[in-house]
Amino acid sequence: MPESKPIVIYGAGGQGRVVLDILRSVPGIVTVGFLDSDENLHGSMVDNLRVLGDMRVVPGLLTEYPGIASVVAIGDNRARMDIARQLSELGMPLVNAIHPRAFISPSAHIGRNVTVASGAIICAHVRIGDHVIVNTGAIIEHENNIGDGVHIAPGAKLAGRVTVDRGAFVGIGAVVIGNLRIGTDAVVGAGAVVLHDVEPSSVVAGVPARPIQPKAKGG
Template sequence: MKKLLIIGASGHGKVIADTALKLNKWESISFLDDDENIKTTLGLKVVGKTSDVIKYIDVYDVIVGVGNNNIRGNLQKFLEDKGASIPVLIHPNSIIGEEVILGAGTVVMAGAVINCCSRIGKGCIVNTGSTIDHDNIIEDFVHISPGVHLAGTVKVGKGSWLGIGSIVSNNISIVSNCKIGAGAVIIKDIVETGTYVGMPARRVYS
């Protein structure tokens, strides 16, 4: 069994660790974190700072436990360049349909549902209780927050963030690097980067 190293010992990193513990696939689980005040999380040790990761790459699987899409993306790209083994974590209480593809570094949290023939890019977060229906395309480093619901044949562009409880109707495309506010309802394509809120959603910031 390999060891698992999680970069980030705060909120999102904790949930990744909790999922990893339930999977029971790793000999040990440890963290890297730049906050020197954090020594342990969930009883698991912080063994160094983010910059120390190069020392562990040969013997650990490494995953980025940072919620910010840009930071997570940059860290994962660094790991890829260094040849790190980057796992996919799927909570045992999630449901994954047939012919679903999940990219390296993606995590699927408890209660999430991904229906058949959807493609999830690398470094994505499919958070607690969210649902992704059939034939979705979720590009790299997207964050699907808790309780988000995507209907069939939705496309979400790279680096976008869908806030808690937001809803996307079927056959909708969302451009890269968008922020969708909590509870927003998307009923038409989003073709311009920005922040969108409301029911139906409207653009409020560039």
């Protein structure tokens, strides 16, 4: 019998449920629990898996489960990268959650703490950084360069040779034509059709996508 790999999921919200589904469909993985920074969740059950605590229980988990690793399942890009940094500082290895029904080209490069949800397609020579979410049914065409901490939301489609810089968010169902650059921390709204480069930290939405002044950043 091959040994099973223990994994703890950081984040017991919506993205945590997505990652739990993914890990439960991968043979050889045992999910030992959730961690979450929200103390109100500690001790509760989410999809029949207990929320064990927060960063404070990490040293105990490392002792109790040899070979344990973590996936950070938080939709907010900044929070996901911050929690990943804290886990790494405590010596918790970070691994990927790749759904068996996602397609990843053999020529693609995938970083660590990356989630690829069901139905996602990652094509030839794509580079995906660390702490990235490629959500359900997203399509990332050939030679995209996806920076650390990016979130490509469900059903978004990026044509060939798009660069998405660190921390950017591409909303659900958005379309980005080829050869464009989405700047650092930029937000592309749901359903947008992006025809031009997007400035860092800007928010664009609509068809065709134009800058908007949002009241809040939405994930």
